[in-house]
Amino acid sequence: MVRTDRELLARVAAGDRDAMQQLHSRYADRLFRFAVSRLRAHDEAEDVVQETMIAIWRNASAYRSASSPSTWLFGICRNKVGDALRRRKPTDPLPPGPLSVTGSADPSAVGFWEAFSRLTDEQQELIVLVFHHGFSQQEVAEVMQVPVGTIKSRTFYARRRLRELLAEGD
Amino acid sequence: MAAECPEVQELIPWVVNHSASPEEQRSLHQHIAACAGCRRELVAAIALARRVTQAIATLSPAGCSWSDLSTHLAEDDPQPAARPAESVLRLLETAGLPALAADAVRWALTLADPRPALRLHLPLAVVIDARG
Numbered sequence: 040m041v042r043t044d045r046e047l048l049a050r051v052a053a054g055d056r057d058a059m060q061q062l063h064s065r066y067a068d069r070l071f072r073f074a075v076s077r078l079r080a081h082d083e084a085e086d087v088v089q090e091t092m093i094a095i096w097r098n099a100s101a102y103r104s105a106s107s108p109s110t111w112l113f114g115i116c117r118n119k120v121g122d123a124l125r126r127r128k129p130t131d132p133l134p135p136g137p138l139s140v141t142g143s144a145d146p147s148a149v150g151f152w153e154a155f156s157r158l159t160d161e162q163q164e165l166i167v168l169v170f171h172h173g174f175s176q177q178e179v180a181e182v183m184q185v186p187v188g189t190i191k192s193r194t195f196y197a198r199r200r201l202r203e204l205l206a207e208g209d
Numbered sequence: 210m211a212a213e214c215p216e217v218q219e220l221i222p223w224v225v226n227h228s229a230s231p232e233e234q235r236s237l238h239q240h241i242a243a244c245a246g247c248r249r250e251l252v253a254a255i256a257l258a259r260r261v262t263q264a265i266a267t268l269s270p271a272g273c274s275w276s277d278l279s280t281h282l283a284e285d286d287p288q289p290a291a292r293p294a295e296s297v298l299r300l301l302e303t304a305g306l307p308a309l310a311a312d313a314v315r316w317a318l319t320l321a322d323p324r325p326a327l328r329l330h331l332p333l334a335v336v337i338d339a340r341g
Contacts, residue, residue, distance in 0.1 A: 056282070063275050071273060072265055081269065088273045089281065096282055151264040170261040175228035191219040198222060198257055205260070 044108035052099035059096055066109075067092070069172065070116045076167050077120045079156070087123050091116040110174070110181040117164065117182060124160075154204035162197035169194055213240060217247050221254045 042050070042061065050058035067088055074091075075084035094115050102111055155163060161183075168174045168182060179194070180187045217240045223229040224237050241248040 056279070059282070060275050060279070063278060067273050067275075068270055071270070072268055075268055076265060081272070085273045089278055092273075092278050093281060093285060096285065145267060147260070148264045148267045151260055155264070166261060167265070169222045169226055170258040171265045173226040173228060176223055178228075194222050195219045198254060202253060202257060205257075 045104060048095075048099050048102050048108050048111075051096060052102070059092075062095065062112075063092055066112055070112065073113065073116060073167055073172065074120050074123075076155075076171075077160070077163055078123055079152075083123055087116065087119045090119045090122075094119070106181045107178060110178045113168070113172070113174075113182045114184070150205065150208045154201060154208050157204050158197065158200060161193065162200060165190070165194045165197045166201060170198075210246060211240075211244060214244065214247055217241070217244070218250050221247075221251055222258075224251070225254045225258050 042058070044062070044065070047058045047062050047065075051062060070088045070091055071084055074087040075081060078084050078087065091112070095112060098115075102108070106114075155166070158166065164183065165179065168179050174182065176187045176190055180190045183190065185193075217237055220229060220233055220237055224234055229237070237247075237251075241251055
């Protein structure tokens with residue numbers, strides 16, 4: 040029987056490990072791709088996903104059904120990414136990019152990550168949440184805890200900036 | 210640029226990712242039929258979305274397995290609501306209450322909480338300590 044994310048979260052809140060495993064199988068890879076695009080470090084992104092999952096296990100009873108489960112999970116992951124970025128020492132060099140992990144030599148992808156890394160943190164989040172994860176305006180607003188109108192205008196500027204940066208690199 | 214162009218251009222990402230409402234999609238399509246500038250914006254946004262998706266697809270998949278996480282969950286603290294129950298039992302222990310009373314409290318707390326994690330987590334250790 041396929042359960043909805045909402046049902047799984049209710050079961051996780053009741054301590055059901057099988058439900059937790061199902062949530063993990065649905066979300067671990069999606070959360071990882073969000074985290075690694077922001078952190079540009081594979082191991083650190085895996086740690087963030089694990090911390091996110093543990094936080095879900097501990098706090099599932101705090102989930103309120105007014106928001107969608109996926110935005111709640113991504114909101115937690117976003118906070119963990121922020122924690123990971125703050126843990127870095129100011130002198131730590133920024134990892135060169137997620138591509139260093141995959142070993143991909145696709146010049147288009149290399150150019151993309153170079154341009155992407157020059158966006159602000161918030162612009163990076165918006166680009167990934169909207170264009171990769173397909174979140175609606177309302178969902179992005181819930182993940183980022185800002186009004187929908189703000190999300191619309193900031194996404195407009197984020198994609199315009201990314202296009203400019205990609206054009207510079209092409 | 211028409212008066213509605215800024216609004217339409219802000220809407221474009223959500224038409225591209227298919228999360229815009231049918232009404233929003235209809236209004237955008239009506240607008241771009243007559244607006245070359247917004248049509249170009251839409252085409253550019255589609256190309257950008259494709260590039261984002263392709264770049265993210267090059268990332269290696271997550272290595273965070275369930276077995277690793279499961280081990281961590283097993284080692285993890287009990288879920289937060291279990292903590293007050295523990296503290297009551299520890300209080301009883303400190304007060305030197307008879308083991309029978311501690312057992313009764315433990316049983317009542319276990320019944321009151323439907324979560325298997327809590328049932329499993331309230332081991333005899335605390336009560337045994339109280340008996341000692």
